[in-house]
Amino acid sequence: MSDHVLAEIKNLHTYFYLAEGVVRAVDGVDLTIKAGRTLGIVGESGCGKSITALSLMQLVPSPGKIKEGEITYYQTIHKTESASTSNVIEITKLKPNSRAMRAIRGNQISMVFQEPMAAMLPVRTVGAQIMEAIMLHQQVNKAEARERAIDILARAKLPNADRIVDTYPFQLSGGMRQRAVIAMALSCNPNLLIADEPTTALDVTTEAQILDLMRELQQQYNMAIMYITHNLGVIAEMAQEVAVMYMGKIVEQTDVASIFRNPLHPYTQALLRSIPQLDDVMARAGQKKRLETIRGMVPDPYSVLPGCSFHPRCPQFMEGVCNEVEPAVIEVEPGHIVRCHLYASRTTKARAN
Amino acid sequence: MTEQTNIHSASQMQAQPPLLEVKALKKYFPIQRGFFKRVVGHVKAVDGVDFYVNEGETLGLVGESGCGKTTTGRCILKAIAPSSGEVWFQDPQIGRINVAELEHEQLIQVRRNMRMIFQDPYASLNPRMTLLEIVGAPLRAMNIAQGKELEDRVAEMLRRVGLRPEYMRRYPHAFSGGQRQRIGLARALAPNPKFLVCDEPVSALDVSVQAQILNLLQELQEEMGLTYLFVAHDLSVVAHISERVAVMYVGKMVEMATTHELFMAPKHPYTEALMSAIPRPDPTPREKRILLTGEVANPANPPSGCYFHPRCRYVKDICKTEEPAFEEISPGHFVKCHRAAELNLSGVRNLA
Numbered sequence: 001m002s003d004h005v006l007a008e009i010k011n012l013h014t015y016f017y018l019a020e021g022v023v024r025a026v027d028g029v030d031l032t033i034k035a036g037r038t039l040g041i042v043g044e045s046g047c048g049k050s051i052t053a054l055s056l057m058q059l060v061p062s063p064g065k066i067k068e069g070e071i072t073y074y075q076t077i078h079k080t081e082s083a084s085t086s087n088v089i090e091i092t093k094l095k096p097n098s099r100a101m102r103a104i105r106g107n108q109i110s111m112v113f114q115e116p117m118a119a120m121l122p123v124r125t126v127g128a129q130i131m132e133a134i135m136l137h138q139q140v141n142k143a144e145a146r147e148r149a150i151d152i153l154a155r156a157k158l159p160n161a162d163r164i165v166d167t168y169p170f171q172l173s174g175g176m177r178q179r180a181v182i183a184m185a186l187s188c189n190p191n192l193l194i195a196d197e198p199t200t201a202l203d204v205t206t207e208a209q210i211l212d213l214m215r216e217l218q219q220q221y222n223m224a225i226m227y228i229t230h231n232l233g234v235i236a237e238m239a240q241e242v243a244v245m246y247m248g249k250i251v252e253q254t255d256v257a258s259i260f261r262n263p264l265h266p267y268t269q270a271l272l273r274s275i276p277q278l279d280d281v282m283a284r285a286g287q288k289k290r291l292e293t294i295r296g297m298v299p300d301p302y303s304v305l306p307g308c309s310f311h312p313r314c315p316q317f318m319e320g321v322c323n324e325v326e327p328a329v330i331e332v333e334p335g336h337i338v339r340c341h342l343y344a345s346r347t348t349k350a351r352a353n
Numbered sequence: 354m355t356e357q358t359n360i361h362s363a364s365q366m367q368a369q370p371p372l373l374e375v376k377a378l379k380k381y382f383p384i385q386r387g388f389f390k391r392v393v394g395h396v397k398a399v400d401g402v403d404f405y406v407n408e409g410e411t412l413g414l415v416g417e418s419g420c421g422k423t424t425t426g427r428c429i430l431k432a433i434a435p436s437s438g439e440v441w442f443q444d445p446q447i448g449r450i451n452v453a454e455l456e457h458e459q460l461i462q463v464r465r466n467m468r469m470i471f472q473d474p475y476a477s478l479n480p481r482m483t484l485l486e487i488v489g490a491p492l493r494a495m496n497i498a499q500g501k502e503l504e505d506r507v508a509e510m511l512r513r514v515g516l517r518p519e520y521m522r523r524y525p526h527a528f529s530g531g532q533r534q535r536i537g538l539a540r541a542l543a544p545n546p547k548f549l550v551c552d553e554p555v556s557a558l559d560v561s562v563q564a565q566i567l568n569l570l571q572e573l574q575e576e577m578g579l580t581y582l583f584v585a586h587d588l589s590v591v592a593h594i595s596e597r598v599a600v601m602y603v604g605k606m607v608e609m610a611t612t613h614e615l616f617m618a619p620k621h622p623y624t625e626a627l628m629s630a631i632p633r634p635d636p637t638p639r640e641k642r643i644l645l646t647g648e649v650a651n652p653a654n655p656p657s658g659c660y661f662h663p664r665c666r667y668v669k670d671i672c673k674t675e676e677p678a679f680e681e682i683s684p685g686h687f688v689k690c691h692r693a694a695e696l697n698l699s700g701v702r703n704l705a
Contacts, residue, residue: 203418230560237633276590276594281589291567293565298561
């Protein structure tokens with residue numbers, strides 16, 4: 001069971017209807033998640049990366065609504081050892097609190113959040129919280145659930161798992177807490193793990209441990225990971241496929257090597273240039289340099305810009321084109337898509353050939 | 354303390370004394386229990402830290418959360434009083450003084466010249482004050498300017514940090530994270546200081562805004578001749594902005610050297626592990642990184658000998674019993690490790 005498609009997001013629009021106006025948090029996103037692979041989603045705060053993930057779980061907070069689009073989840077059912085059929089579930093058609101949705105959420109698809117303290121209830125033990133998830137989704141009794149909880153904690157490399165199971169979240173350090181949250185997310189063997197900035201609150205050394213752990217567990221369980229972060233360094237280590245988001249849209253998507261070696265969208269290029277590069281700093285050997293910045297700021301979320309939403313900040317802005325016509329998705333090379341007018345001619349050429 | 358004599362030596366051969374010199378700085382927080390608030394122990398947040406910052410340079414201060422970076426920064430300004438130790442500051446008006454000993458009146462004087470910017474641009478500005486009041490507050494408190502003059506200076510400061518002076522009557526809520534960090538910077542720079550403690554000034558910002566603020570800090574440094582103590586945990590950012598970097602672990606300074614030397618040829622095993630853990634925006638597979646096992650030591654109950662020994666890959670018997678000194682092993686390179694001379698550690702690898 002290798003690279004088969006696990007979930008597909010098509011033309012997803014998630015809008016927030018506020019008194020001040022409509023926030024187009026996710027505005028036409030297409031994504032394909034494959035089993036056993038890691039899809040990285042990068043972007044600055046407010047670009048819609050977390051809302052895309054929450055839409056997939058049907059957890060969009062009010063007053064947000066999935067306005068349009070389809071999310072399809074392909075559930076594999078193992079009938080016997082060899083034979084398995086796949087069951088197609090339209091997530092967007094399910095009610096957020098329906099039985100069918102709850103059977104998927106936390107079981108087939110689970111999520112790890114940024115703040116490990118906020119993801120756990122402080123008044124119940126770590127074990128009790130993991131057992132709750134296990135007993136809800138699997139027909140096991142309390143003693144068995146406890147066994148499994150200890151087992152999963154040990155797999156998340158928590159020392160003395162049989163003792164940790166009875167501790168409260170505040171008794172653990174940040175890194176241990178994040179391990180416990182990951183253990184909780186993995187307790188029902190999910191097919192898809194959504195990790196929303198799971199290491200942002202952690203130190204580099206702890207972050208390195210957690211990233212290693214996630215990769216290891218991914219191999220063990222052959223699960224897909226949707227990894228959301230703003231840290232391009234982490235993306236380079238974790239993801240095989242990367243989608244760059246800006247103002248609710250995917251502006252570029254390709255494999256991880258191409259994103260770093262051959263970024264096409266001006267936003268991706270600018271983003272990569274605006275972070276301090278260690279190699280570059282070391283090569284300069286003490287000489288100071290300014291970083292390249294993206295001029296201006298992310299526009300306020302209520303605004304709807306004509307044309308390409310990046311045009312006010314784009315260094316390669318073309319008057320009369322970028323501010324008027326919305327760029328289409330262009331496949332510049334196989335598997336490398338970009339939403340930018342600069343590459344419009346390239347595809348026509350490719351097609352002519 | 355042998356280490357202090359060392360600190361003066363080789364690297365201080367230049368005639369100019371450093372702008373800031375910190376000697377054996379300690380800050381212990383008491384742990385109180387029970388009805389009578391009996392003191393049952395101490396959290397040794399900063400436990401004997403020595404370093405110096407030369408005029409016009411940026412010293413990066415790195416370490417994991419809870420290692421005492423922020424407490425060190427605050428002790429320097431006596432925002433919290435250190436338990437012991439000396440903080441010598443070369444004040445342009447008063448001359449060389451020990452900030453740790455100063456009392457109220459004099460402290461206000463010195464704080465014209467040493468100031469601070471904070472991590473959280475949302476928590477560090479009073480939402481009920483206008484920009485004029487926020488940026489003007491230090492000028493008013495120090496009796497530097499009033500009335501029209503105050504307004505002019507605030508307008509000038511806002512312009513300097515890249516904000517429009519017309520914004521003066523607005524409140525902080527009208528500004529984005531990056532703009533708020535600029536406001537905090539304008540407030541810090543209003544009395545025209547010499548020295549700035551920057552406590553994680555870009556950690557809460559988005560990548561593109563982070564670049565703008567880092568550039569602004571560098572521009573202002575050149576224009577106004579500022580000296581920075583740059584506290585941060587993002588090592589790429591620290592490498593970018595600092596001439597020299599100091600590494601802390603559980604309240605102690607473990608290594609200090611020029612940025613290039615520290616990143617390319619670290620001498621402390623902890624620094625080596627830090628370097629190998631930096632996530633790098635480059636998808637080429639790297640050598641297996643060094644993963645530290647176990648947890649950071651508890652500053653209320655630190656291990657014996659070298660605090661790092663339970664997690665160290667190169668641990669020897671002496672490390673468990675004796676605390677190493679913070680020594681200068683080559684000009685300007687200080688390290689606190691028994692085996693600094695014999696170990697051959699690797700820095701940031703896979704460089705093109």
